[in-house]
Amino acid sequence: xxxxxxxxxxxxxxxxxxxxxxxxxxxxxxxVSNPQRPAADIAKDANRKPAEVLSFFNIEPGMTxxxxxxxxxxxxxxxxxxxxxxxxxxxxxxxxxxSFVGDxxxxxxxxxxxxxxxxxIVEVDDIELEDKSLDAxxxxxxxxxxxxxxPENGWPAIDEKLxxxxxCAAMKPGAVLGLIDHxxxxxxxxxxxAKDLHRxxxxxxxxxxxxxxxxxxxxxxxxxxxxxxxxLGVFDKSIRGKTDRFVFRFVKN
Numbered sequence: 546x547x548x549x550x551x552x553x554x555x556x557x558x559x560x561x562x563x564x565x566x567x568x569x570x571x572x573x574x575x576x577v578s579n580p581q582r583p584a585a586d587i588a589k590d591a592n593r594k595p596a597e598v599l600s601f602f603n604i605e606p607g608m609t610x611x612x613x614x615x616x617x618x619x620x621x622x623x624x625x626x627x628x629x630x631x632x633x634x635x636x637x638x639x640x641x642x643x644s645f646v647g648d649x650x651x652x653x654x655x656x657x658x659x660x661x662x663x664x665x666i667v668e669v670d671d672i673e674l675e676d677k678s679l680d681a682x683x684x685x686x687x688x689x690x691x692x693x694x695x696p697e698n699g700w701p702a703i704d705e706k707l708x709x710x711x712x713c714a715a716m717k718p719g720a721v722l723g724l725i726d727h728x729x730x731x732x733x734x735x736x737x738x739a740k741d742l743h744r745x746x747x748x749x750x751x752x753x754x755x756x757x758x759x760x761x762x763x764x765x766x767x768x769x770x771x772x773x774x775x776x777l778g779v780f781d782k783s784i785r786g787k788t789d790r791f792v793f794r795f796v797k798n
Contacts, residue, residue: 569596572606576627586619592786595623597767602723602794607631608680611715613669614642614687617649618659624683625659632680634662639669641699670704674715682712684724686779686790688750692739705753713758713797722759722795724750725768727788730775743779747791759795768792 577596590596599620604610606629615621615636624634636659638650643666654664665672694702712722729735729744738744751761773789 569600570605572627573599573604573623576623579623579626581626582622586622589619589786593619594767595620597765598723598725598792599623599627601765601767601792602681602683603721604628604681609633609635609678611635611637611674611679611682611712613637613682613684614639614690615650616642616685617646618653620683620685621659621662622653625662628661630661632661634659635665636662637665637667637669637672639667639701641701644699668701669708670701672708672711674711676714677717679712679716679720681721681723682716684722684726686726686743688724688726688753689729689739689743689745692745692749693736695740709754709757709759716797718797720797721762722797724793724795725790726750727779728769728773728775728791741778742775744775744788747793750791750793754795758798760798762794762796765792765794 573596576599577590604624604627606627608628609632610624610628612618612621612624612634615638618636621634621636628634636654638646643650650664653659654662667673688705690700691703691705691708694700696702716722726747727742727744729738729742729746731746731748733746735745735749738746754761768790770787770789773784773787775789777784779785779788
């Protein structure tokens with residue numbers, strides 16, 4: 546039996562039987578087990594481990610959560626249920642991401658089916674966020690994209706320092722910024738690796754946050770894969786969905 550199928554009492558924190566030792570909260574378990582989740586999403590759970598991820602990021606009912614570069618909305622769907630009607634999810638995308646996953650995004654949000662979610666489609670340098678409004682933010686498999694620009698193919702240059710400043714202003718003290726990305730080998734040109742393989746050296750991410758308002762609270766290894774040698778692009782059929790990924794939990798000072 547998987548963590549996503551276990552229903553816990555409201556305040557119970559219990560070890561996940563198959564998730565690398567991370568505790569899963571009752572609210573997260575219930576949201577991952579939501580029968581309204583699409584079957585295509587559920588099929589990805591074994592590799593993405595959403596129950597462990599969202600518990601590790603301390604997401605709870607009633608929170609306002611920014612799902613930055615939310616893609617097709619896999620995490621938005623779970624967050625919408627998790628935060629409940631007392632909270633809110635801000636599902637962000639930009640033009641490039643919409644070109645890549647636009648139909649999935651539109652179908653996900655059609656007819657107001659995610660009632661606790663607001664969608665925002667804007668280049669991230671132009672995003673506007675209310676001061677001290679966010680309890681949490683998530684950056685899933687996207688920080689590597691900040692390392693390069695490819696305007697000919699629709700990907701703009703991104704000012705990661707500007708983004709961090711905006712997040713610093715928008716997040717409450719103690720708020721969690723959860724970040725997941727594909728591991729790259731160290732020593733290679735980060736912009737080229739990001740563009741060609743869509744990977745990033747975890748140390749580069751740590752360095753990006755050093756002079757910000759965020760402290761790296763802890764790391765998790767439940768999405769690691771020692772069989773991934775980091776030399777293939779993440780869309781290669783042999784590794785897609787099974788890459789070695791790092792999980793960082795930053796806390797707003």
